[in-house]
Every structure is written in structure tokens, then in C-alpha cells.
Amino acid sequence: MTTIEAPRSPKPARTRRRGINGEKWGWIYMRASGLVLVILIFGHLFVNLVSGKGVNAIDFAFVAGKLADPFWVVWDTLLLWLALIHGSNGIRTLINDYTRTPLTRRILLIAVATATAVLLILGTLVIYTFDPCPAGAAANLVPSFCQGR
Amino acid sequence: MSTATLDSKPTVPDEIPSFTATIIVRRFDPDKDAEPYWQDFDVVMYGTDRVLDALHKIKWEQDGSLSFRRSCAHGVCGSDAMRINGRNRLACKTLLKDLDISKPIYIEAIKGLPLEKDLIVDMDPFFESYKAINPFLISNTPSKDGKERKQSPVERARFDDTTKCILCAACTSSCPVFWTDGQYFGPAAIVNAHRFIFDSRDEGAQVRLDILNDKEGVWRCRTTFNCSEACPRGIQVTQAIAEVKQAVMRGRA
Incomplete structure (x- = not known):
């Protein structure tokens, strides 16, 4: 007798992995970061797109001016880390749900982890090493506080 | 004191209205088929009939090889869960008249568990x-005075x-x-x-x-x-x- 091959039967005798199980913390992280991100993202969108001159205000000087302010440095750092990890953790659960073989799962998870790490490092680097007054730039393109230098 | 009698005769309709329902069942016989396939059946049913009655009618009058599980047929044993028009329901609790009988009714086994035959899966x-x-x-604590545990x-x-x-x-x-x-x-x-x-x-x-x-x-x-x-x-x-x-x-x- 042939039965249709069972693609989804549980592994024989549920082997309970020992050690720390991150799933609970992953789940809690998604809820907690989600709440904070609502404030961070809408604050970011409001300041960049609505307040003052609105979207027309965005140019090099606007961004440079923001990144010279410690408040926005902290805000953008939080936004970068919370949002990126939130997103990559979501992709991780999708990969866990949809991949069919352990090998593809492994490859995709490593790819996501690598991309996340690279983006986090690059983003953080930009936020903290950003030079708002590059040498030799035209005065009308850089923030106003560059004049005195 | 008088014995209660029926004053007026109850009105009995001359004929109980019936309708023809088309049932399309996803069949699979592990001895013959490589893949499951859909098979149509037309059955004459009544407004009080359930999907399970339709399956019975098919099995008893048209094709005895149709396989499905059912035990109590009254929504308590939980044997006849199946996918009816794309939703998981109990065949014994789903009235045909509640489904759209102008269209065929699709019945298949529940998903995600190994299919064994027709509507039967390995549970x-x-x-x-x-x-x-x-x-x-x-x-771990013995009950009080060896009696029942109250709640x-x-x-x-x-x-x-x-x-x-x-x-x-x-x-x-x-x-x-x-x-x-x-x-x-x-x-x-x-x-x-x-x-x-x-x-x-x-x-x-x-x-x-x-x-x-x-x-x-x-x-x-x-x-x-x-x-x-x-x-x-x-x-x-x-x-x-x-x-x-x-x-x-x-x-x-």
C-alpha cells in the first residue's frame, strides 16, 4: 500500500533542545520594539515631512543639522537598531515557516544575519562619524553653523 | 377534565421540497491512485440534511468505496472534521442549506496531516x-480527607x-x-x-x-x-x- 508521502509529520519523539530558548524573547522583543517604533517612526516622519517647510526642507543641510544635534543622534540610533532588528527578526520567522530544507533555511538565515549586521554597523558609523561641514563645500549647501569654522 | 386533543389537523405538505446538490469530493485510493483527484456526485437532498447525510447517500447508493470517518454523527465525537468549501467544519454539523447549493460543494480531507484514503487522514x-x-x-498533594477536590x-x-x-x-x-x-x-x-x-x-x-x-x-x-x-x-x-x-x-x- 502506498500512502502519499507525509511531508509534515513531526520528527520522531519530540527532541526538546536544552539551553536557552530565544523564541520567547524574540516574541517579547517584537512587541516592545513595535510600541517604541510607532513613536520613533511617526516622530521621524512628522519632523522630516510635515513640520516647518515640510518635505521641501530636506537637503544636505537639513540632515546635517539634525545629525549635529545629540537628541536626533540618539533618536536615529534607536530607530536604526530597533527597526532593523525588528524587521530581520520578522524575516527570520518567515524563513523558519517557509523553507523546506534545513540547508536553505541555514543559508537564508545566515544571509539575513549578515545583511543586518552590515547595515547596523554602516548605519551606526554614519550617524556617529558624520561630518556636517565637509571642507570646501559651498556655503549655501551646508548648515548655517558651519560659517564660523 | 378532558384529554387534550388536536383541534385542527396539522398541515402536512404534499411533498417535502427537495433539491439536487452537487458534491465534489477529493478522492484518493492509495492502492490505485498516484495523486488525489476530484469526483462529482449528484444527490437529491432535503433542507434538513447535513453534509454528512450527503456523504452517506453517496456511499450507500452511489459509490460504496467512498471512505470517511464518522462516529456519533451529532457533533460530539469529532471524527468527521473535513474541509468543506475550503473551510474546516464537522460534516455532521454543517447543513446543506447553509451552504450555497446553487454551486457545487467541495469536500476534501483536512490539510497538514498525511492523507490515507479519500477523506481520512493519519491523525x-x-x-x-x-x-x-x-x-x-x-x-502531588493528596486530596483533602481523601474526598473530591473542590473548586x-x-x-x-x-x-x-x-x-x-x-x-x-x-x-x-x-x-x-x-x-x-x-x-x-x-x-x-x-x-x-x-x-x-x-x-x-x-x-x-x-x-x-x-x-x-x-x-x-x-x-x-x-x-x-x-x-x-x-x-x-x-x-x-x-x-x-x-x-x-x-x-x-x-x-x-
Whole structure:
């Protein structure tokens, strides 16, 4: 007798992995970061797109001016880390749900982890090493506080 | 005193209205078929008939080889969960007249469990998950005076909803996470864990919470609500899972 091959039967005798199980913390992280991100993202969108001159205000000087302010440095750092990890953790659960073989799962998870790490490092680097007054730039393109230098 | 008599004769219609329903069943015979296929049947049915009656009519009058499970036929045993017009329901609780009978009615086996024949699936993986959560009262303290363990109505009401489960697998086999690789415990197992975790007489909550804190435990629930919609007993399955999540986070029931 042939039965249709069972693609989804549980592994024989549920082997309970020992050690720390991150799933609970992953789940809690998604809820907690989600709440904070609502404030961070809408604050970011409001300041960049609505307040003052609105979207027309965005140019090099606007961004440079923001990144010279410690408040926005902290805000953008939080936004970068919370949002990126939130997103990559979501992709991780999708990969866990949809991949069919352990090998593809492994490859995709490593790819996501690598991309996340690279983006986090690059983003953080930009936020903290950003030079708002590059040498030799035209005065009308850089923030106003560059004049005195 | 007089004996109650019928004053006027009840009106009996000359003919009970009937209709022809087209039932399309997903057939599979492991001895003959490589793949499942759809087969049409036309049956004359009445307004009071259920999907199960239609299946009976097919099996008894048209094709005796049609295989499906059913035991009590009254929505209690949980044997005849199947996918009717794309939704998991009990064939014995679904009236034909509630479906759109102007169109064919599609009936197939529940998804996510190995198909054995026609509408019959291998329920072993489902019951393995159920067994894994220790579905029995765990208590290390002897009962008072050797008598029954008393419980207040409030304590009983805490887990009343999840006592209704009949283990028909309609919820678990409607869960998209269960479909993916079948490793997830599934809503039914979590519902039955909930039934004991929140039972004031039970002392095994910690054991069950540890089991469900597994990689394949409650955290794989994506709150799709498919299970709550599928449950023929109206159990708020997603809510029960959320309560178990809360209990795992707090570390106690």
C-alpha cells in the first residue's frame, strides 16, 4: 500500500533542545520594539515631512543639522537598531515557516544575519562619524553653523 | 377534565421540497491512485440534511468505496472534521442549506496531516502533540480527607471554554503554521494544555508551560485566527493561546 508521502509529520519523539530558548524573547522583543517604533517612526516622519517647510526642507543641510544635534543622534540610533532588528527578526520567522530544507533555511538565515549586521554597523558609523561641514563645500549647501569654522 | 386533543389537523405538505446538490469530493485510493483527484456526485437532498447525510447517500447508493470517518454523527465525537468549501467544519454539523447549493460543494480531507484514503487522514501526529502536553490532572498533594477536590464556580469558569474541545483537529489543520512543516504543537494541543494550566486543582502548570515555551511551542502562533474560525465548538482558540503565552511570560498560570 502506498500512502502519499507525509511531508509534515513531526520528527520522531519530540527532541526538546536544552539551553536557552530565544523564541520567547524574540516574541517579547517584537512587541516592545513595535510600541517604541510607532513613536520613533511617526516622530521621524512628522519632523522630516510635515513640520516647518515640510518635505521641501530636506537637503544636505537639513540632515546635517539634525545629525549635529545629540537628541536626533540618539533618536536615529534607536530607530536604526530597533527597526532593523525588528524587521530581520520578522524575516527570520518567515524563513523558519517557509523553507523546506534545513540547508536553505541555514543559508537564508545566515544571509539575513549578515545583511543586518552590515547595515547596523554602516548605519551606526554614519550617524556617529558624520561630518556636517565637509571642507570646501559651498556655503549655501551646508548648515548655517558651519560659517564660523 | 378532558384529554387534550388536536383541534385542527396539522398541515402536512404534499411533498417535502427537495433539491439536487452537487458534491465534489477529493478522492484518493492509495492502492490505485498516484495523486488525489476530484469526483462529482449528484444527490437529491432535503433542507434538513447535513453534509454528512450527503456523504452517506453517496456511499450507500452511489459509490460504496467512498471512505470517511464518522462516529456519533451529532457533533460530539469529532471524527468527521473535513474541509468543506475550503473551510474546516464537522460534516455532521454543517447543513446543506447553509451552504450555497446553487454551486457545487467541495469536500476534501483536512490539510497538514498525511492523507490515507479519500477523506481520512493519519491523525497520529496530531495526537502525538496532544500527548506531549500531558493532558491529565497532575497533583502531588493528596486530596483533602481523601474526598473530591473542590473548586468554586469562578475557578471552574476560568478554563470552561477550553474544556469543550473534542479533538477533531479542525483548528490544527486550519493553521498555516502547522501546514508549513508540521512541527508546531498546533492549536488543539495548546487548548488542551490551557484546560489544565488554568485548572485550580492542577499542579503541573509549570511542566506544561516549559513544554510550550519550546521552539515549536506557543511562540510560533501568528494570531491568524484560522483556528478560532474553524472550531466547531466555538472555542476562542486564539485567545486561549494568547493566555498561555501570557502565562509563559509570567512563568506561572
